Amino acid sequence: MTQPSKPTRNAASTRERILSVAQHHFKVNGYDACGLRDIAADAGVNVALINRYFGSKVELFQKAVVDALQVDDLLSGNKDTFGQDIASRMTWNDFDDDDFDPLLAFVKSLGSPAVGPLLSARLTDHLVPAMARWIGGKAAKERAALILSTLLGFDMLRRMAKLDSLQNGNRKAIVALAARTLQGYVDGMPEQGDRSRPAKSRPAKR
Amino acid sequence: MTQPSKPTRNAASTRERILSVAQHHFKVNGYDACGLRDIAADAGVNVALINRYFGSKVELFQKAVVDALQVDDLLSGNKDTFGQDIASRMTWNDFDDDDFDPLLAFVKSLGSPAVGPLLSARLTDHLVPAMARWIGGKAAKERAALILSTLLGFDMLRRMAKLDSLQNGNRKAIVALAARTLQGYVDGMPEQGDRSRPAKSRPAKR
DNA sequence: GTCTATAGAAAGATAGAC
């Protein structure tokens, strides 16, 4: 029995355990609604240790969630099939188990005045630029931001709000529509010659 | 001086004032991060009155935010110009003043375990069905949910995260792209004959 | 109709013993 599962008196291991449990709690309840006491209890350690190792609740959140936020796994595929690939992945059956999902933690905590600014900064400084660099072209940052807003908005309604239409609805239709949207953002502007609007009248409405 | 601005000893007026201030606070800080004391102070009344009139913080939120959530103003236009109309409106210069915005309060509070379920229910029972009825056609609920996820995701990044690319970026490009997305959801499925993917190989990736 | 006063719980953080 030499598994290092919980070797009493090992700072590194304890730190990792706290971090892992914190990620889970932040993902489920968001920043404001989860307490250090609950995290400590789940991690099997004392509350005091959290502040000892991380300084404060905000700094714990920084290490557990903010630093973990990245878009690299979205950018590993083919640009021509990005829409299809990501749309399919978005609609996968929930793997709501233990595996950490920083994106969901992001959505659940963005509203908090305490850590919202941290998440915004991460978005501005890393996520958007990284995706913009990958897609390239004109208005790359705007298009990158639209892609992220699509993913986050979808997750917000599907997994946070547990909206049935998106969770158990017509998956094929959802994937087709979302894929078109995402691919449209990657490919760029509709220019003018798009067949989208057949030059309808469009009288000066309001 | 007979303005009913703050007629001491008027329950109805006081109730309205509390409600209005609460809407503002919920919109700015979200449910979890704002206290009844702050709301009472801003409203110029005593904390006890809030519970007296509304019963509890959750019930206050119900009246102030949940009941105010609706999509009627989105459905008053022409279906053929829905994309353009809404995309333009989404990107308006911020009117962050006092006027209440239930959609923003929604996004800021959805993560809260205390009121998240209330917001989900409102979405499922009213917002999605109302929009689905309006757009009609196949997979209407799924398309309605996608429209709402687009609006909420955009607001989340633009107004909550204050993402610069969406707030001060190339507005023309954003409107064009978002309009195409939204109109696509209203019009429905791409069917198969869309020119989107030129029958690329797409080898069984991963 | 509105207030004071307070109960009662829970939060984050810290000092210091073991």
Add this chain to the structure above:
DNA sequence: GTCTATCTTTCTATAGAC
């Protein structure tokens, strides 16, 4: 390296005086 004990603040909610 980890824990006990405690400080301080803040929260929602309620009972009851004015």
